[in-house]
Amino acid sequence: MAEEEGITVRKSENFSDWYTQVVLKAELADYGLVQGTIAIRPNALKIWENIQKIFDERIKELGHENAYFPLLIPESLLRKEAEHFKGFVPEVFWVFYSGDTKLGERLAIRPTSETIINNFFSKWIRSWRDLPIKLNQWCNILRAEIKSTKPFVRTSEFLWQEGHTAHATHEEAEKEMLQILEEYRKLIEDYLAIPVLVGKKTESEKFAGAETTTTVEALMPDGKALQMGTSHNLGQNFAKPFGIKYLDKNGKENLVYTTSWGISTRLIGGLIMTHGDDKGLVLPPKIAPVQIVIIPIFYNIKQKQKIFKECEKIVESLQTVGLSVKIDSREEYSPGWKFNHWEMKGVPIRIEIGPKDLQKKQVVVVRRDIGVKNVVKRNTLQKKIPILLDNIQKNLFSQAKRFLQDNTTTVKNYEELKKVLESKGGFIRAPWCGSSHCEEQIKIDTGATIRVLSLKVEKTSGKCVYCGKAGKEIAYFAKAY
Amino acid sequence: MAEEEGITVRKSENFSDWYTQVVLKAELADYGLVQGTIAIRPNALKIWENIQKIFDERIKELGHENAYFPLLIPESLLRKEAEHFKGFVPEVFWVFYSGDTKLGERLAIRPTSETIINNFFSKWIRSWRDLPIKLNQWCNILRAEIKSTKPFVRTSEFLWQEGHTAHATHEEAEKEMLQILEEYRKLIEDYLAIPVLVGKKTESEKFAGAETTTTVEALMPDGKALQMGTSHNLGQNFAKPFGIKYLDKNGKENLVYTTSWGISTRLIGGLIMTHGDDKGLVLPPKIAPVQIVIIPIFYNIKQKQKIFKECEKIVESLQTVGLSVKIDSREEYSPGWKFNHWEMKGVPIRIEIGPKDLQKKQVVVVRRDIGVKNVVKRNTLQKKIPILLDNIQKNLFSQAKRFLQDNTTTVKNYEELKKVLESKGGFIRAPWCGSSHCEEQIKIDTGATIRVLSLKVEKTSGKCVYCGKAGKEIAYFAKAY
Structure with a gap:
């Protein structure tokens, strides 16, 4: 397996090559045949699933509901908001044919869904009773990237969530935009351990069709900024051309105010760049699919049985306190191979247990972030591991925070x-x-x-x-x- | 709101119109602008999310991992397995342009992902150590439907999961195909309460490119069968053209055996048709996003406060036993309006509580499936509701089972x-x-x-x-x- 070569370039030497190697060797993604597309492999998709779970739960608590809208947008619909069309048209993939039949109108593969969703809003909203509508969809998005694509960071297809809401007043829309921005900040800082600048965009940098665009921006180790998520107040820019009106309590007809907001698999790119090191990926414990990996070490079958039994006890005791643990019990690989393997994959804590450890009722605990090894007594493990994970999470954040401040x-x-x-x-x-x-x-x-x-x-x-x-x-x- | 008109045609009179009305009035879906596309609204997407949760957990237990593959498939790749191409080409949406640039090769929007995934398999599989690979993706699929589209049942775009696995032996692939088929049966019978025939397809009905196709088939009330899911042993039909080879323990090169399998949002169509009645949707408790809705009934503010407090206590006591409960506390709608509203939406149990009930320490419990009303003592509610939900689940299944047998x-x-x-x-x-x-x-x-x-x-x-x-x-x- 190619990954086992290890990373052959230093992060500080050639950041771009280092990134590509981590992506490929930690089996996070692989290049697709169409320019700028990637296959997102299980190691990365599990991170995305964790992000989804955290954010999805949170927006549902805030009263949002998930829906799913069509991928294909008729050109005439995409044209309805002029700025929006102008902004997105260079990146649109166009469908002309279904089977052998030429279509009456060409169809855009969604580069974002404001037009198609606001069009449904105009059918669904009649009265003040129907407001607010707060919808979200998890889906794929296509924007043709021609120059300098980079897995996760800039790809022709990516996964994201896009929230779309409609409100009776401008104030409500503004509040929604800011509330979501704060949720993005919390997700990115508290879980991904990436500090961000929070603020708004200038007129020329804002989303095509927005009244106000707010953003969370992180700083990558090469000194370049990475936009991590945006939240827009669209004002009545879409409500007008799409005719999204409601009758208020006095029977008067008004236009609604809409918002939209999104984060994407780009976050995974930010995560790799921010925390990774010369050995590969480094994952913050709160977002890591596997938080602890246990490597049994033995030299004969008798030892093996005892050690496997002990490993399973450790798994059980750590799962009891809500941790995600995995034993690597494969016999076709050596312990040394496994150390490298799981370091490459970024697992926050490694536990090693051999015959001597068993005898002394202890294990060896190794931190992925700073590489420190400690001998820990078996009976204190359940208490100490959660504290250690917490320390790792905090250390990764404060390291990145220091970098942001220094730069x-x-x-x-x-x-x-x-x-x-x-x-x-x-x-x-x-x-x-x-x-x-x-x-x-x-x-x-x-x-x-x-x-x-x-x-x-x-x-x-x-x-x-x-x-x-x-x-x-x-x-x-x-x-x- | 249009939904409040109620269904104006009987299921037994005009099944097709009845179905359309339930879909629209229960706000499950709405028609898109592109032929055969729909917006899946929150009431239906919640059902899909429940299906996803149940099945995703199960396949992960069985050792599968999720991944995500590109939407766009170059024509040359789609052509690699001849039967497969022939089978799908009439339904393919073709992309010719990105922005103003004509593409060198036309790209298919995935009608299914065997070709693109098996192509990655050929890069990722080297040795017996890499096998089996058991991947799954949750995604959108596009197949241009020209004639007789029907929301959920036959649409040009739908959501599904597609599992793709590679194995060292034919036996393992066969076992995988059958294991998943059994998981489909369990999901559909035990959760959706829809009885199915389990079996295999004939040569002419099997999946384009499969060696064997197995299927679960349900019977709809109009006497037509609905294919609910399929699981294929692809043999070496894809391994050959894609060159998916591995070195066995003796260093000999072999071709792998692959499988694929899928269920889609079509299941929601089956659910609506099988259990719905003249009042709208009827949901089996195990798949219902809301299992119990509580309707407070009051005539003045003093009553209101007491009753709301009691409602919240009921919610808490039912949530304690793991149930999904909702209070409809909106004051702009009458209790009668709410009864119809939640019947239309298919919620399995309605609890009504008014001033007299409060006094007598009781509530009125109404079953959605058979419409029976019962007075239940407050202190027995936590015990009785789970039993009642279980009865409803069983009743829906046995009703459908009887229909299947009789027909x-x-x-x-x-x-x-x-x-x-x-x-x-x-x-x-x-x-x-x-x-x-x-x-x-x-x-x-x-x-x-x-x-x-x-x-x-x-x-x-x-x-x-x-x-x-x-x-x-x-x-x-x-x-x-």
């Missing part, structure tokens, strides 16, 4: 901005006058864009980093995936 | 077969000589096909119902969806 630089002028971008990258805090022209010029010059503006405007007395006029607020610039 | 007719000659088909339909047991010619002629004459042959050949001394030669075995004929 967020405040600059006063354009020269400084360019110097920081060229040397270490990261987020750059700088005063901005609010003009799209300055934003655009900086992008052309340096490749950096404004990733986030704080939700509550960060006032500044400084001068715009580009034009030198009075700064309107602090903006966070970065190069991005 | 399975043994015939001796062709005249009888035609007469039964024209009068009541259903399954027709008849001796068959085993020739495709007879099978085909019967289909041309009557529209009926052989739905199932028993797994263990049902020997017969009778004569072939069509040609009169010696019967080889008993076949089950029916018209089908």
Whole structure:
């Protein structure tokens, strides 16, 4: 098996090659035949299933319901909101034929579902009693990526959830957008252990068709930002062309306000990049499909039986406290091979148990994040492992948080901005006058864009980093995936 | 809201119209703009989520893992297994363009994923250590349906699971196919309360590319059969063209044996048709998203507060025993409106509680399946409701089982077969000589096909119902969806 070669390049040496090797060798994904497509293998899909479970439960608590909408969108429908169409049309896969029959109208494979869902909203919403509608769908999305595709991070097909809601008032829609943004932050920081900047997008960076786009942005080890999720207040931009109206309590007809929001399998890419190391994947315990792997070590059959029995007792005692444990009892592989194998796969804790450990009523516990080995008494294991997992989770987050802080630089002028971008990258805090022209010029010059503006405007007395006029607020610039 | 009109046609009068009304008025689905597509609304998607949960857990216990494969299949790949291509090509949606760029090769939207998954198998399988591979994916599937589409039952896009496995031996593949078939039977009979015939398909009815196709077939109230799920032994039919080889323990190269199997959102169609009645949907308790709905009845605020408090206590006591309960506390609707509303939605048990009930420490319990009302003492509720749910589950199954038995007719000659088909339909047991010619002629004459042959050949001394030669075995004929 190819994976057993181990990663042959350092993360610090060639980040891009390192990433590809982890993806392939930890069997997270494999390349498809169509440009930019991947097969998501079980090791990665289990992470996605965990993300789904956490987030799905949470949005259901908040009153959302899941639904499923058609993949194919007639061109005329996609055209109904002009900005939206313009934004997505270059990436659309078009269907012309079914069997041998040419279709009357070409059909888009959904690049996102605002148009098709808002069209159903216009049929389903009649009165104030029907509001709010809060729907979500878990599905596949296709956007043709031509240049620089990267598994999970930028692919022509990905899995995501897209929430779509309709409300009676603008305030409610705004609240919904912000509530979901906070849920995204919690998911990404508390479970994936990836710290993020939370804020909103500028006019030129917002979602095609949105009134306001909010975002959570993380910083990758190569100094580039990664957009982890977005939540949009669509205002009445879709309600108008789709005619989504309701009768209020006074019998008056009003347009609704809609929102949409999404996170995707891109999160897996962020997870790999943020926490992985030269040995492969490193998974935060709260999102790891397997939290503890037990490796039995023995030299003869008599030992084997005793040790297997002990392993099963350990599994039972750890499962009792809600942990996910696996024994690797395969006999065609050596313990050393297994150590490498599970390190590559990112399992947070390894427990080794051999004949001497059995005798001494102990096991060896190895942390994946920092590699430290400890001998732990058998009778304290059930208590100590949950604490250790918690420590690993916290350590991964604070490591990433430190990196984010160390790589967020405040600059006063354009020269400084360019110097920081060229040397270490990261987020750059700088005063901005609010003009799209300055934003655009900086992008052309340096490749950096404004990733986030704080939700509550960060006032500044400084001068715009580009034009030198009075700064309107602090903006966070970065190069991005 | 349109649903509140109630169903305006009897199930026994116009089955097809009745079905459409239940689908729309119980808000299970709505029609999409593209021919044969539907939006699956929350009430139906919750049923699908329950099916997913039950089956997903079970196949994971049996050692399967979930993965996700690309939606788009290059034409050349789809062509690799000739029978398979021929079988699916009339239904394929073809992608020619991404954005404005014409593609070098046209891409099929997956009508099923054998080709793309077996192609990955050929990369991933090297040695006997890699076998078996047992993967599953939950995804959307597109097959262009031109004539007679029907929500859930026959749609151009549907949701399903497709299992794909590779094994070292033919025996293992056969075992896998049969194990899954038995899991399908259990899911459909034990949870959906729909009795099925279990068996295999004839040569002409089997899956395009399969060596053997097994199936579970149900009988709908209009006398037509509905295929509920299929499980295929693909033998080496895919392993050969895709070159899926492994080195055995002796270092010898062998081809693998593969299987595939699937169930889809069509199951929801079967559920609606089998159990629904003139008031709408009827859901078996084991699959119902809401098992019990509580309707508070009050005439003033003082009563309201007391009754709401009591309702919450009931919810808590029923949730304690693992039941799914909901209070309909909306004040903009009357109790009578709510009774109809939840009957339409198929909730198995309704609990009514008014001021007098509160005083007498009792509630009124109404069964959805047979409409019977009973007064139940509050302090016995926690004990009685689970028993009642169990009774409802059993009653729905035995009702459907009786229907299946009453509509399975043994015939001796062709005249009888035609007469039964024209009068009541259903399954027709008849001796068959085993020739495709007879099978085909019967289909041309009557529209009926052989739905199932028993797994263990049902020997017969009778004569072939069509040609009169010696019967080889008993076949089950029916018209089908």
